[in-house]
Amino acid sequence: DGQELLFELTLERDAADSSVLLVYARSATRQCVVAQTAHRSQQIVRAFEASVDLVRICERRNGIVRWIFASESFKTVLGHEPASIMGNISELSHLFRDVERLETLPRLAEEYRHKPYPDGGLIVEYPFKHAKGGRLMWFEHKM
Numbered sequence: 001d002g003q004e005l006l007f008e009l010t011l012e013r014d015a016a017d018s019s020v021l022l023v024y025a026r027s028a029t030r031q032c033v034v035a036q037t038a039h040r041s042q043q044i045v046r047a048f049e050a051s052v053d054l055v056r057i058c059e060r061r062n063g064i065v066r067w068i069f070a071s072e073s074f075k076t077v078l079g080h081e082p083a084s085i086m087g088n089i090s091e092l093s094h095l096f097r098d099v100e101r102l103e104t105l106p107r108l109a110e111e112y113r114h115k116p117y118p119d120g121g122l123i124v125e126y127p128f129k130h131a132k133g134g135r136l137m138w139f140e141h142k143m
Contacts, residue, residue, distance in 0.1 A: 052077060054128070054139065058089070058109075065089050065109045079131030097136070100126050108143065 054077060057069035067089060070082040078095075085092055090101050104126055112122075122143045127136040 054078070056085075060109050060113065065106060067092075078128055078137065094131070094134075095128055097127065097129070112143070 052073045053071065054073055055069075055071040056067050056074075058065055058067050060066075065088070067086050070080075070085050072082060074080045074082050074085060080095060085095050089096065089105050092101055095101075096105070104124075108122075108124065124141050124143065125138060126141065127138045129135070130137055
C-alpha cells in the first residue's frame with residue numbers, strides 16, 4: 001500500500017556458538033512518525049515566535065474553552081507571559097473583560113461546535129487588556 005516501514009536492527013554473536021550472528025529487528029515506524037511530528041511542531045512554534053501576531057491555540061472540552069498555546073508575542077505586544085494566559089478562558093480576567101471571557105468567546109466556541117466557520121475563517125473584533133494598567137487594546141481575530 002506504499003506505507004514506509006522502518007526497523008531498528010541489533011546484531012550480536014550467539015553466546016553458545018560464536019559463528020552464529022543473531023539479528024533482532026524491532027519496528028521503529030511509530031517512533032519515526034512521532035519524531036517527524038515533533039520536528040514539524042518545533043518548526044511551527046519557531047515561526048510563531050518570529051511573528052508579532054498574537055497566535056493561540058484553544059480546545060473545547062466538556063463545554064470549557066481553554067487556551068493550550070500562546071505565542072511569545074503576547075509578552076512583546078501586551079506584556080503578558082504566555083504561560084499566564086493558558087487555561088480556562090473564563091478565568092483569564094487579567095486578559096479579558098467580563099463580556100469577552102463569559103459571553104463572547106464561549107458563544108463563538110459553541111457556534112463553531114454546531115457549524116464550522118466558512119473557508120477563510122470568521123473575523124471578529126474584541127480587546128485584550130494590557131498587562132500594565134489593563135488598558136484595552138483592540139484586535140481583529142481570525143478564527
